[in-house]
Amino acid sequence: MALAYINLSSKQYFNFMCTSDFQRRIYHDTYREFQKKSKIYSLNATLHTFSDMVKANTRANSLHHKLQYCVMNTIEALENQMPTLQDEDGNAILFDFAELEIYASDLLNKAAHVVSLNYTSPKLVLHEIVDDLLILSYDNRSHVNETFIVKMKNDVMVNYQEQNALVLS
Numbered sequence: 001m002a003l004a005y006i007n008l009s010s011k012q013y014f015n016f017m018c019t020s021d022f023q024r025r026i027y028h029d030t031y032r033e034f035q036k037k038s039k040i041y042s043l044n045a046t047l048h049t050f051s052d053m054v055k056a057n058t059r060a061n062s063l064h065h066k067l068q069y070c071v072m073n074t075i076e077a078l079e080n081q082m083p084t085l086q087d088e089d090g091n092a093i094l095f096d097f098a099e100l101e102i103y104a105s106d107l108l109n110k111a112a113h114v115v116s117l118n119y120t121s122p123k124l125v126l127h128e129i130v131d132d133l134l135i136l137s138y139d140n141r142s143h144v145n146e147t148f149i150v151k152m153k154n155d156v157m158v159n160y161q162e163q164n165a166l167v168l169s
Helices: 021-041 050-056 058-070 072-076
Strands: 004-014 081-086 092-094 097-104 114-120 124-130 133-138 148-151 156-161
Touching: 004 021, 004 081, 021 050, 021 058, 021 072, 021 097, 021 114, 050 058, 050 097, 058 072, 058 097, 081 114
Parallel strands: none
Antiparallel strands: 004 114, 004 124, 004 156, 081 092, 097 114, 124 133, 133 148
């Protein structure tokens, strides 16, 4: 019996202190794309930061999506496994989609470039909660899935999906 249907989300930040090849690729590729795509929002090079561009023209928010396109192949190389969230056995939690967000960027200072990827899992069945542990399984109606345990942390967000059902009496 399911207590609820949920999704788990986990965010990964990328800045100049990247340590892995994956992180460096996301960081450098998104900064290079920011340099190219932000020119139309920089008002003849008078605006240098992403926040100033958004203040001057809200259409600059489209840069979030434009930068995501340039790293889609890099994200696909993860094979839908969250690098930021594992179960208690060390297996990566799967994600359905990852969304890129620009936190800060500056055309004159690459070190100020900070982006994040927010990974969101597919629908999960929440079977039980024990202290800070979630007992879950993937929602796959075609066959019974094995349960796994995820320890709740500050950087994990739970999205609850309310189910409305008709009850006959």
